Amino acid sequence: MPFIIDRRSFLKQTLGAAACATLVRGAESQVRLALFSDTHIAADSGDRFRGFFPHTNLKQAVAQAAASKFDMLVVNGDLARQQGLAPDYRQFTFLTDPLAERLPMVVTLGNHDDRKNARSALIERAGEIQAVEQKLVSVIDAGPVKLILLDSLMATNVVAGQLGDSQREWLKQFLAAQGSKPVIVFVHHNPNSEDKNGLLDTEQLLAILAPSRQVKALVFGHTHVYAHENRDGLHLLNLPAVGYNFTDGHPVGWVEATFNDKGADLKLHAIAGETRDDGKVSSIVWR
16 A cells, blocks of 8 residues: 655655654555665766766666655755755756656755755745755654654765754654654764764764664665664664765665564665675664
8 A cells, every 4th residue: 555645745744844744554564665875966967976977876776666666765865966056956856756756755965965955946846935944854654663854964065964952852852752663763974973074963863862762773874885783772774875885895776675663674776886785685673
């Protein structure tokens, strides 16, 4: 049974400062998400970096995902190539249309995104202009799990990210009011307190997530690496980049994720870079 919500209505809801959308799934016990990150789409369709063509990669990822049945597309930040220019987002929406016209799409913002330009482009597709907010935070009830998408964009083209006091306080209060349904948190920047280019308030975030036992996983991008770590029961999932990798030996692609109330199955789709693990499935169990 598909979500009872269309893409245009979904975008109108999820582009608010702290929007909440309920996606009705009847009695189904799992939800299937196509997880993209770091697409880095420029207005120029011939844009190339490190020998990779982000436009070509995104087209291939969209085609692969469109060939299967998913309930939602999540793009976890750095939609645009570098400075979040308006034409970049027009290209991004054009390239994702074959998939996004068929199922709900939600995004987070990364350091190469521009909040105003991103909102304007996506809201234009929703048919309504809304006021620009300080942060883009979405909460989605997706059947067996709840998704929280945070905003770590500190400033466009400034590599490091930050949630800030108000967003962390909101998250703390929100989680305190939740029941036992598994929660999956998305944020663009990597949670590494020793990385000056990662999430600057990593320790504060983990101090909120670690004791909140309903939070099962933190999904992030930014590093252009595919990796998984279990930190005291909290799964940290680093998504690969769709656009390009930073160093050889890492896959370029996306992740097919099937979530249920007990855990998740994660399948790597490696479309470029190191492809030896293409099709590899990893299973994780919730704490």
